[in-house]
Amino acid sequence: MANLSQNQNVVDMKRARQLPTVDSKKLSIFLWGETEWEARQRILSILSNDPIFDKSRRPFLTRTQLYTRGLAMMSRIHELTEQHQWSASDAALAFKVLDEPLPIQLHMAAFEPVLKSQGSPELHAKYAALVAHRAILGCYLQTELAHGTNVAALETTATYLPATREFELHTPTPTAAKWWIGALGRTATHGVVQARLVLPSSRDAGPHLFFVQLRSLEDHRTLPGITVGDIGPKAMGGYAAVDNGFARFERVRIPKEQMLSAFAGVTDEGEYVRPPHAKLSYGGVEVRLSLALESATIAIRYATVRRQGTKGEDGLEQQVITYPSVYHRLLPILARAYVFILLGRNLSTAFTALLARLSTGDTSLLPAMHATTAGLKVLASTAAIADLETARRSMGGHGFSAFAGVGRLYADYVAAATYEGDNFVLDAQVVRAALKAFARAASSTPAQGAELAPNEAYLRWLTDPNPDAGVNAGHSVSTARWGNPRRVVEMLERRAACMVRERAAHAADPDASMDQRVARAVTDAFVAAQVDEVIDGLEGSVGGKEAVVLRKLYTLHLLTAVESGLTDVLSFGLLGEAGAAGDPSRGLRVAIKRLCEELLPEAIGLSDGFGFSDWELDSALGVYDGNAYETLYKMAELEPLNQSEIPDGYERYIKPMLERGQRLASAKL
Amino acid sequence: MANLSQNQNVVDMKRARQLPTVDSKKLSIFLWGETEWEARQRILSILSNDPIFDKSRRPFLTRTQLYTRGLAMMSRIHELTEQHQWSASDAALAFKVLDEPLPIQLHMAAFEPVLKSQGSPELHAKYAALVAHRAILGCYLQTELAHGTNVAALETTATYLPATREFELHTPTPTAAKWWIGALGRTATHGVVQARLVLPSSRDAGPHLFFVQLRSLEDHRTLPGITVGDIGPKAMGGYAAVDNGFARFERVRIPKEQMLSAFAGVTDEGEYVRPPHAKLSYGGVEVRLSLALESATIAIRYATVRRQGTKGEDGLEQQVITYPSVYHRLLPILARAYVFILLGRNLSTAFTALLARLSTGDTSLLPAMHATTAGLKVLASTAAIADLETARRSMGGHGFSAFAGVGRLYADYVAAATYEGDNFVLDAQVVRAALKAFARAASSTPAQGAELAPNEAYLRWLTDPNPDAGVNAGHSVSTARWGNPRRVVEMLERRAACMVRERAAHAADPDASMDQRVARAVTDAFVAAQVDEVIDGLEGSVGGKEAVVLRKLYTLHLLTAVESGLTDVLSFGLLGEAGAAGDPSRGLRVAIKRLCEELLPEAIGLSDGFGFSDWELDSALGVYDGNAYETLYKMAELEPLNQSEIPDGYERYIKPMLERGQRLASAKL
Incomplete structure (x- = not known):
């Protein structure tokens, strides 16, 4: 295969890297910030050269082997943290650049934050350092066999016993078993358990949090009264290295101090002390988006070096990425990835502001934050899942x-x-918040319009003096109207306003999918407004040719958001009237095509901007130098079936069958 | 867990089985026909009681183990075929009821049919019996590392050598290696190879088929000049038991007789004998749809026994299937499954008719058949993939x-x-055929309208004297207009006609996703017309209460087809004007909701109608008696991680990390 190293794939990728006007390093810093970018390079160079983090055999390991390998990586990062004096955020980054979920992430993303935000000062004093240094390993036991998203219906109980100042944790029914708990199956030593607080008065105060030791720190055996196990493999081999587990508690007693009581507690006698705000126990949602970025990088690189179909003047088949049906799938994914990275950053900033307010007892920002994050979680996860699969299919066989x-x-x-x-449950929450805002906006005068929160700003169009401005704009084939991001944002906002008004009008009998459409429209509008701000700031934030290209990329996102909401846009006449003049959506669709064509030479530069190394991507088709086919060969060499020419089942199954077939065939002759 | 056997899940399922008015056995016979239904029961009872076909350990096996298990099942079915004197269709059914793809299926679905339809009488005489009785095991070598769907660009060559009356098979470049070939990696003894026929004149006659022995029948070793191997695991663990392989040929010689020459050949001297029709090498497309039926059964059963959310008067939470957001996802899947089963049967009939015509040299049906099957393959595979995932997500965590x-x-x-x-390539073929038909229809007079083939019938609306009948129908909230299937079919046909006309109008510059939308519209219209016929025939074919319910189910399919094509329908004004009167699509969406509500009590009966046994479904959530949670427990018990309380990596990774953490935490105190 020696001649493959000078092959067309590599030539094509070299050429493609000469086309972009953008500087991918500059984009990386724009996306991740200089500090994180540099920390990332530093950590990557350590991990990718350490054999513990080698990925070449991973596709062939059993789940048990993958779990053990995950433990090895966890322990190694812990060692490296001490050795290189990594900060907590360095260590977190080390897990983040690994492309697989590990049990320790439940400790970091759930156990530690919930203990920190809701544990009492006494609990902190005793455990904070142990948690921070992984002297104990935690998990977060919320979901049960029969209840997940609906936390209010959890069945596990924690009954307060004033005589001994203890809680008795109990699993009253088989369906109350904790289930799906990451790191519980075989790893965690401790956990925070969601359980219904039952007071001596028999009053059920609903779910609260309790800190519980699960396993011995001497020998890792499960403590008395607790039954734990792994729930088995996940669909499609996902989350293989995580030991999602189940647990049942048989009247397990814990001291009163182990209730997480920063915001709600029980007196020694068993009186309930009320939390100041019912929703205060709400945690953050972190949606991992790096996977969507990785898939975009892989698909764009492979589409660049893959040639198929019509031959050009050079006698070579066309590069697949030049086909409209391919770039129309991939470039919007790229645009979405750029949008979501910035949204993630904005959300972090908002969370920090929220936490500062909460610490002063001010919970006024909470409802808006809840509605916004619910909507963004649905939008980002739905889009990222779809984009991963779109990227995968774009690569053909x-x-x-x-x-x-x-x-x-x-x-x-x-x-x-x-x-x-669950995304469908969250949609309903977004709609409830939108209807409340609508009711407020509808009953207020235009002068009060300023009271709309940022996530409700789209409702201003309801009181717009010229509400049908969009309707009469005509729909010639001209794509000019689509070149102005502000007008596209306005269309997305008008759509959201129309949808919410329509939902309110049919409050008694919404159709069966209406909440999904309304939630999507509301969230699209919120995102669009943020994208508009980002576009406005591009000159200052990145400048140069990058600003020019990114303006196009972000505009592409806005246009494809309208495209995927076309049914609503058409339903409310926001594109003008349909009919004899032909398809009114054509202008939009052609504008998208043109923008894609302009962005095409930048695609490799824009995806290089994410900054993934070959070790991170671990993809034959997405290698940096484009050498896809040779890499496929090399990876296939390691397949266990290829280690012996004659397969295990030959003597026992294949040979007897061929001989039987021979006998049967001869008998017929 | 003893009390789980009398649990709410089981109670709920028993009650749900009392609601349907349909008889599920009668539906099974309607769907599969009495003969196949009975054969299926006979075969199922044998396989499901044979330990070779046990599935309980399957989730924990490595790919090599799954491959070997596949060989064991293949050999066992071969034994059973002889033992029970199964017919060829019985044996095929035995593989069909297995819920996983096996290497032998390439022998049955590709190797054997292509040899039968294109081999010369001499080749048949020599090999037909060996192939039929599996004295040799075949594969079909078409796809190469760098070329798949675009068969014309395959690189492998078969050069004719008149001196020895041989072909020399050769892999000229690394990218010409055959790749993805099912059963090639470790199983097949023979293969049919697609290779460019190169004549002594150096003329390249394009891809043709050649019969080649790959492995020794003595010891299964690869024959000289051939390099084969397995290409490695597939995404998400799919096709694990199939040894998709690669092969390179180093000037391998085969006798002239091994060219598949029923329709094209070479004289002894090396002159090409032309095939009567260039597309004659087209094979059938069999899309496995049983998976979509299985997922629908599982999801509907679990949604029936899963309770979550609002409590009813009986103090129990609501059954999940009663939520609009759930039934609106699941019932259309059920409807689609019923539609596709019948389409599959119609397609088989049409194929038989086609083959009869082809055997007389009449190729006139071929282009229409090609366009229809291409469109149906895209529609059915796209829908089934989406439906599988929709069903999976409907089950929550x-x-x-x-x-x-x-x-x-x-x-x-x-x-x-x-x-x-590839679906995107097939879409383009559907559009080409539609544009041809449109050009013909546009240039013909209304009186000539009868010349439209069934797959082009929708074009009659182009010459309809009242082309805007749909436009002025108004869109009151009344759902009455959606109760007449014929009118819904008409709307789908008008949509297709408008789309094709629009595509023709922009032939020079279609937007980037237009071909996907046009192909979808054309295929939807074709399917709708067939559904219309089925509805008309229900009284005669099934009758009774089943006919009443199935009419609703098939109508639901038509309505959801309009719903998913709403953007087009609105673009061409087929629903009336948008604007102040509110969303014109509301009538349709409410009609869908009402129809779902009417069908809800029938859901279990309709899904039972597919007739799957628990062994076939192999799903904890989809067990017939509804006992989902207890089954989850039982399955988890077998998880290998649960076989030892302390995991393998404890001493090596977890313990040292906890100790290190203890040291670090102490140092900070």
Whole structure:
């Protein structure tokens, strides 16, 4: 295969890297910030050269082997943290650049934050350092066999016993078993358990949090009264290295101090002390988006070096990325990825502001934050899952190889649609918040319009003096009207306003999918307004040719948001009237095509901007130098079936069958 | 867990089985026909009681183990075929009821048919019996590393050598290696190879088929000049038991007789003998749809026994299937499944008719058949993939467990979007055929309208004297207009006609996704017309209460087809004008909701009608008696991680980390 190293794939990628006007390093710093970018490079160079983090055999390991390998990586990062004096955020970054979920992430993302935000000062004093240094390993036991998103219906109980100042944790029914708990199956030593607080008065105060030791720190055996186990493999091999587990508690007693009582507690006698705000126990939602960025990088690189179909003047077939049906699938994914990175940053900033307010007892920002994050979680997870699969399919047959690398990302990510709030349940919450805002806006005068929160700003169009401005704009084939981002944002906002008004009008009998459409419209409008701000700031934030290209990329996002909401846009006449003049959506669709054509030479530069190394991507089709086919060969060499010419089952199954067939065939002759 | 056997799940399922008015056995016979239904029961009872076909350990096996298990099942079915004197269709059914793809299926679905339809009488005489009785095991070598769907660009050559009357098979470049070939990696002894026929004149006659022995029948070793191997695991663990392989040929010689020469050949001297019709080498497309039926059964059963959310008067939470957001996802899947089963049967009939015509040399039906099957392949595979995932997500968190059973089906099925013709490439072929038909229709007089083939019938609306009948129909909230299937079919046909006309109008510059929308509209119209016929025939074919319910179910399919094509329908004003009167699509959406509500009590009966046994479904959530949670427990018990309390990595990784953490935490105190 020696001649493959000078092959067309590599030549094509070299050429493609000469086309972009953008500087990918500059984009990386724009996206991640200089500090994180540099920390990332530093950490990557350490991990990718350490054999513990080698990925070449991973596709062939059993789940037990993958779990053990995950423990090895966890322990190694802990060692490296001490050795290189990594900060907590460095260590977190080290886990983040690994492309697979590990049990320790439940400690970091759930156990530690919930203990920190809701534990009492006494609990902190005793455990904070142990938690921070991983002298104990935690998990977060919320979901039960029969209840997930609906936390209010959890069945596990924690009954307060004033005589001994203890809580008795109990699993009253088989369906009350904790289930799906990451790191519980075989790893965690401790956990925070959601259980219904039952007071001596027999009053049920609903779910509260309790800190519990699960396993001995001497020998890792499960403590008395607790039954734990792993719940088995996940769909499509996802989350293989995580020991999602179940647990049952048989009247397990814990001291009163182990209730997480920063905001709600029980007196020694068993009186309930009320939390100041019922929703205060709400945690953050972190949606892992890096997988969508990785798949975009892989798919764009492979589409660049893959040639198929019509031959050009050079006698070579066309590069696949030049086909409209391919770039129309991939470039909007790229645009979405750029949008979501910035949204993630904005959300972090907003969370920090929220936490500062909460610490002063001010909970006024909470409802808006809840509605916004619910909507963004649905939008981002839905889009990222769809984009992963779109990217995979864009690669044709080879996309179905494990070595393409995208199937693995999909299997790990697809659960995001149903965990941390099922998307359909969250949609209903977004709609409830939107209807409240609508009722307020509808009953206020235009002068009061300023009271709309940022996530409700789209409702200002309801009181717009010229509400049908969009309607009469005509729909010639001219694509000019689509070149102004502000007008596109306005259309997305008008759509949201119309949808919410329509939902309110049919409050008694909404159709069966209306909440999904309304929630989507509201969230699209919120995102669009943020994208508009980003576009406005591009000159200052990145400048130069990058600003020019990014303006196009972000505009592409806005246009495709309208495109995917076209049914609503048309339903409310926001594109003008349909009919004899032909399809009124054509102008939009042609504008998208033109913008894609302009962005095409930048695609490799824009995806290089994410800054993934080959070790991170672990994809034959997405290698940096474009050498996809040779890499496929090399990866296939390691397949266990290839280690012996004659397969195990030959003597026992194949040979007897061929001989039987021979006998049967001869008998017929 | 003893009390789980009398649990609410089981009670709920018993009650749900009392609601339907339909008789599920009668539906089974309507769907599958009495003969196949009975054969199926006979075969199922044999397989499901044979330990070779046990599935309980399957989720924990490595790919090599799954491959070997596949060989064992293949050999066992071969034994059983002889033992029970199964017919060829019985044996095929035995493989069909297995819920996983096996190497032998390439022998049955590709190797044997292509040899039968294109081999010369001499080749038949020599090999037909050996192939039929599996004295040799075949594969079909078409796809190469760098070329798939675009068969014309394959690189492998078969050069004719008149001196020895041989062909020399050769792999001229690394990218010409055959790749993805099912059963090639370790199983097949023979293969049919697609290779460019090169004549002594150096003329390249394009791809033709050649019969080649790959492995020794003595010891299964690869024959000289041939390099084969397995290409490695597939995405998400799909097709694990199939040894998709690669092969390179180093000037391998085969006798002239091994060219498949029923329709094209070479004289002894090396002159080309032309095929009568260039497309004659087109094979059938068989899209496995049983997976979509299985997932629908599983999801509907679990939604019936899963309770979540609002409590009713009986103090129990609501059954999940009663939520609009759930039934609106699941019932259309059920409807689609019923539609596709009948389409599959119609397609078989049409294929038989086609083959009869072809055998007389009449190729006139071929182009229409090609366009129809291309469109149906895209529609059916796209819908089935989406439906599998929709069903999986409808089950909430537990849908992500491997024990739900749907993830496995998805991983095996999702490749259908890219194999046997990438869906995007097929769309373009459907559009080409539609544009041809449009050009013909546009240039003909209304009196000539009868010349439209069934797959072009929708074009009659172009010459309809009242083309805007749909436009002025108004869009009151009344759902009455949606109760007449014929009018819904008409709307789908008008949509297709408008789309094709629009595509023709922009032939020079279609937007980037237009071909997908046009192909979809054309195929939807074709399917709708067939559904219309089925509805008309229900009284005669099934009758009774089943006819009443199925009429509703098939109507639901038509309505949801309009719903998913709403953007087009609105673009062409087929629903009336948008604007102040509110959303014109509301009538349709409410009609869908009402129809779903009427069908809800029938859901279990309709899904029971598919007739799957628990062994076939292999799903904890979809067990017949509804006992989902207890089954989840039982399946988790077998998880290898649960076989030892302390995991393998404890001493090596967990313990040292906890101790290190203890040291670090102490140092800080």
